[in-house]
């Protein structure tokens with residue numbers, strides 16, 4: 001790319017593609033039950049075996065695929081209210097969030113989810129200041145393995161739900177070093193943070209303890225949520241009650257606050 005073209009692209013208004021925008025209850029982690037507006041971005045660099053949003057995962061779509069439209073919905077009752085058009089700009093999305101908040105709110109916060117929202121760091125750099133001006137609380141859900149991208153948007157994040165991906169559940173390789181780096185930066189950012197690890201029947205105590213030590217190196221008081229895997233479309237297998245009981249007890253020897261929290265939204269039939 002020549003220099004002039006590079007500068008022109010830098011100045012262009014950033015855009016993003018969404019797969020969904022909806023109002024619902026947070027179903028995971030320490031803020032379970034809070035009402036949020038969920039912004040689901042298209043695209044993910046991971047391909048977890050248990051993924052329940054395959055429409056947002058690049059590896060499961062054709063090369064070059066981008067969603068053309070996205071539903072704006074009241075997910076709690078399964079209602080699609082209208083369709084939005086991709087790509088969105090920071091201002092068009094902030095406007096749509098204001099509208100959804102008036103129609104379905106009030107909401108505790110805006111959840112950035114996906115896919116992996118940090119793949120859209122340039123878009124977020126223009127979009128998140130607009131949410132801040134509107135007085136919104138910003139809640140990030142992330143794979144927790146893109147530390148340099150997190151750094152670029154950290155100043156706007158109020159709450160970060162940070163995954164540690166366990167190979168026994170994802171079917172992918174571990175990224176311990178990236179998770180450790182991410183947690184260091186998140187811990188220093190001033191945001192409220194907690195860690196979530198999805199564990200299935202094939203998860204091992206060894207990998208769970210490794211995850212706990214990665215967290216403990218930053219701070220043993222970071223809440224650690226052990227989330228039992230929910231099988232999706234025949235993929236993945238839930239852990240047994242005995243496994244969960246053993247893991248929670250063993251991890252509690254490493255960390256101060258280890259909790260077992262299943263996906264609550266699925267228990268009440270909400271997306």
Ligand code: SF4
Nearest residue numbers: 044046047048051115
């Ligand atoms: S990181 Fe999340 S969105 Fe990406 S593949 Fe895994 S579960 Fe799906």
